[in-house]
Amino acid sequence: MRTQVAIVGAGPAGLLLSHLLRREGVDSILVEAQSRQYCEQRIRAGVLEQGTVDTINEAGLGARMQREGLVHHGIELLFGRNRHRIDMTGLTGGRAITIYGQHEVVRDLIDAADAHGHHMFFEASGVSLHGLAGDAQRDRPEVRFMHQGVEQRIECDYIAGCDGFHGVSRNSIPASVLRTYERVYPFAWLGILAEAAPNAAELVYAHHERGFALYSMRSPSITRLYLQCAPDEDLSQWSDDRIWSELKTRFENDGGWQPAEGAILQKGVTPMRSFVAEPMQYGRLFLAGDAAHIVPPTGAKGMNLAVADVRVLSQALAARYRDGCTDLLDAYSSTCLERVWRAEHFSWFMTNMLHPSADDTPFVNRLKMSELNYVTTSEAAARSLAENYVGLPFAA
Missing domain, CATH: 3.50.50.60 (FAD/NAD(P)-binding domain)
Known part of the structure; x- marks a missing residue:
């Protein structure tokens, strides 16, 4: 041919x-x-x-x-039991x-x-x-x-x-x-697809002392959720009940929001x-x-x-x-x-800011909390995060 x-x-x-x-x-x-x-x-x-x-x-x-x-039009960062919204559209001129x-x-x-x-x-x-x-x-x-x-x-x-x-x-x-x-990270993500209608308007990135968690969605009826885990995590040790319990723990917040539960359609471990x-x-x-x-x-x-x-x-x-x-x-x-x-x-x-790691010293993990505080209280830092997240414009 x-x-x-x-x-x-x-x-x-x-x-x-x-x-x-x-x-x-x-x-x-x-x-x-x-x-x-x-x-x-x-x-x-x-x-x-x-x-x-x-x-x-x-x-x-x-x-x-x-x-x-x-x-x-935005994402949420959850840490210290509080949800902080990054207004991506407002910070990037409509993107x-x-x-x-x-x-x-x-x-x-x-x-x-x-x-x-x-x-x-x-x-x-x-x-x-x-x-x-x-x-x-x-x-x-x-x-x-x-x-x-x-x-x-x-x-x-x-x-x-x-x-x-x-x-x-x-x-x-x-x-x-x-x-x-190359940089291989000392943790991975345990991800699930759940048959549950999204009950949050935007993605929620959670930093918790037990590990990172992410709430996202794939459609009006399917949610996609992740838990920080070990790279060699044994999925057989993660029952559906254990997964939902851990998700609830890592998404704890003073507003009382929790991800909606549903039948788990798929499980997998994603290396980082x-x-x-x-x-x-x-x-x-x-x-x-x-x-x-x-x-x-x-x-x-x-x-x-x-x-x-x-x-x-x-x-x-x-x-x-x-x-x-x-x-x-x-x-x-x-x-x-x-x-x-x-x-x-x-x-x-x-990745570095949102994942506590056993490989890091307590000093380093405290620096990550400081970074989270900064990007949620400084407009300049929030704008930098927002413009990178929505994607830099293509060159002409």
């Missing part, structure tokens, strides 16, 4: 990239190791920055998001976030791809990348894989590696070229890691999303960074095919990494 851009990975990054390229008249073929059903049903974070919402709307994909998404699950974004993108007859291979095995460093005019890159028992080969001009942290794309860059930076790979490009390969960077979920940046990456990459590839200009492609890594490191810092800041 022959195409202009081969895209590896059918998560939000790969699917959105293929859609944006199609709108620019650039051909692509998408290859994914998992099944279509797996991609559509995999539950992941659902906090969309203002810029992500704008990008989805501009791409003509926002109809269902506008109907079903939950727009939030907000939208709660709309990642799997819903993926469904919308796959439906759009189907409507346009886009070429997609799900359940591809043995994916490998070749010819990455060659001159695209002479030695074209290739993606090779098996699909339904038949060996396949895609010849292309460029490869977009959107296949996540454990995919083949990043590992296809020579170790002598790649630099990685910060990770960045540099550069995000090598020859004709461009990394995007989790293939290049991971953030702890506290700052709600994961999918939003993926969208930011492919927005830059789609514009760079469009300029290459429209005008023959490669300046934007050459600057892809440095352009993306500026935003990546800002988001990494914000996610680290939120």
